[in-house]
């Protein structure tokens with residue numbers, strides 16, 4: 001099952017390495033990981049998406065994260081209602097004006113934006129849940145050659161009052 | 167405010183933390199700290215012969231006293247030599263602070279001479295680590311390190327100290343913090359009240375309870391509460407390898423160690439229990455055997471200060487996070503308040519059953535006309551020391567035999583590497599204990615393989631006169647490996663015997679110690695008596711034991727807890 005774990009941790013050197021090391025050491029899977037300082041610059045917020053075989057593994061994973069001395073809070077997002085977003089930049093080859101038109105139309109439907117143009121390339125920016133980005137890649141791939149894809153990994157937050165604070 | 171250099175701050179911070187003994191080895195990147203130690207008269211430093219031994223000494227010093235052990239080593243190889251020691255402490259939750267030198271900050275990342283990323287190399291085996299990039303950070307890092315190492319589930323903490331940060335020419339205002347708090351770290355100490363109530367109720371209604379006591383009870387100093395609870399409710403008690411001494415080995419309610427080489431009665435009681443109450447044990451694979459067959463009818467109740475230990479291997483029906491000492495006291499208080507008690511009749515029936523298993527006398531063994539049996543050696547050791555020695559051990563058959571045949575009276579009396587199983591632990595561990603308790607008899611029970619893994623420390627013993635007794639159960643082989651090869655590999659002894667075991671008597675004499683060779687059973691007791699009478703000398707007693715003797719009982723692989731070999735030919739009918 002897919003899980004999204006939010007982690008609030010000290011913005012200290014080595015803190016990220018401890019989290020990544022923990023996952024490697026205990027052979028937990030990481031699908032994506034994003035981390036950045038929060039409005040409080042002494043804290044970092046991390047979102048980890050992972051695939052676990054059962055809820056006991058997830059529970060152990062969260063407890064292990066919490067055990068790290070740098071970690072303040074850990075919470076799982078998919079069990080409640082939440083918002084998840086990922087940013088993607090995708091470069092495609094535009095062979096002729098027909099293809100260019102088609103790509104532009106598809107990008108519009110997905111609410112993507114073309115952020116860079118060369119005579120033979122478009123770079124498209126798209127945000128959304130993972131599944132939307134996956135679908136976009138599949139659709140574009142049908143009409144033109146994808147040159148490069150870069151995805152930020154998932155950022156997630158709980159809906160409503162629930163908040164992860166220091 | 168007082169002005170000190172980084173190097174001086176290290177030494178002063180240790181002093182202000184109340185540290186009296188440290189263990190270490192100098193080198194280029196810690197010379198400034200060593201110079202500051204030279205000028206301090208408060209801290210006694212022990213120069214070892216290999217850094218691994220320094221960590222084991224500090225570790226055992228901590229196990230014996232409950233204080234934090236401190237190590238100081240140089241960068242690169244000095245630091246990496248510590249890793250086995252740190253991993254050993256980590257597995258058994260022992261509080262250590264390891265100070266390691268580092269190349270100057272402006273060289274970090276350049277593959278400078280003796281540069282190793284100690285923070286990175288040690289990360290998987292430490293509780294936490296700090297790297298000080300300025301001298302001003304040193305006192306607070308040291309304060310935090312001691313706090314983190316010793317609270318919650320204890321463990322080793324590494325502090326990396328680059329050379330330029332120690333520079334004796336740069337002085338900074340020094341003040342050692344009185345206290346420290348970390349917003350991201352606050353261990354839970356008392357148990358949840360609702361859980362305590364439920365735990366007491368479960369304990370009172372159990373008909374076949376077992377109190378399963380692990381090393382956590384020793385670390386938490388909870389022996390008093392364990393004893394009180396056990397006696398109040400007439401509970402059968404089993405200790406893990408790490409828990410030996412937490413409940414007295416000669417108490418009538420003690421049913422022996424459990425697990426792979428546990429007693430018949432302990433393992434059968436566990437398997438047939440209706441309630442297993444774990445106090446600071448972690449359902450390790452050496453205890454549970456096959457988890458799918460583990461104690462099918464038991465409700466599991468588990469206290470641990472570390473939430474990750476709860477329900478990790480075996481699901482806990484009733485988990486309580488907290489300090490063992492505090493949680494057990496909460497339970498005792500509740501029992502006192504309610505005056506409730508359990509049903510004596512069903513407990514007595516349970517004891518009748520357990521006593522039937524006990525009657526099997528699973529630790530009985532055959533003596534021989536020609537060979538000394540390892541069991542005889544440990545029983546003789548018990549007799550000669552009146553059960554009062556601090557016993558350290560290495561890893562192998564001798565360790566298991568010591569655990570089985572020396573009924574430890576108190577916590578912190580049995581010092582062994584349980585989680586990591588580190589051969590080479592025993593001798594430096596004994597030295598650490600002797601430094602902590604110069605007036606108590608300290609003996610290292612070791613094997614011919616293990617003792618050679620840190621034998622160089624005989625030299626440290628000579629330098630500081632650390633008079634430990636070394637009791638070698640010499641079977642001229644890596645006995646435990648050989649046992650497995652006999653049982654599971656068709657007897658093919660691939661690299662498990664020692665073709666050239668040195669003359670340990672001569673070797674001891676080379677270090678100005680006393681060596682005694684024991685070849686026959688009648689020489690054994692006089693040799694041990696003499697060894698403990700020579701209070702100010704290291705005595706190495708080399709006992710030639712039966713090389714074919716094996717450790718039993720032994721759980722059958724993939725079986726349940728009660729599925730055991732009682733001898734090479736007898737298996738339980740579980």
Ligand SMILES: Cc1ncc(C[n+]2csc(CCOP(=O)(O)OP(=O)(O)O)c2C)c(N)n1
Nearest residue numbers: 562563564589613614615616643644645646
């Ligand atoms: C550092 C290390 N290397 C290897 C092992 C694997 N091992 C476990 S017991 C054992 C044999 C120990 O031999 P010895 O010290 O003579 O003890 P005995 O079993 O003969 O009593 C070995 C090699 C270990 N535990 N630790």
Ligand SMILES: [Mg+2]
Nearest residue numbers: 613614643645
């Ligand atoms: Mg041996």
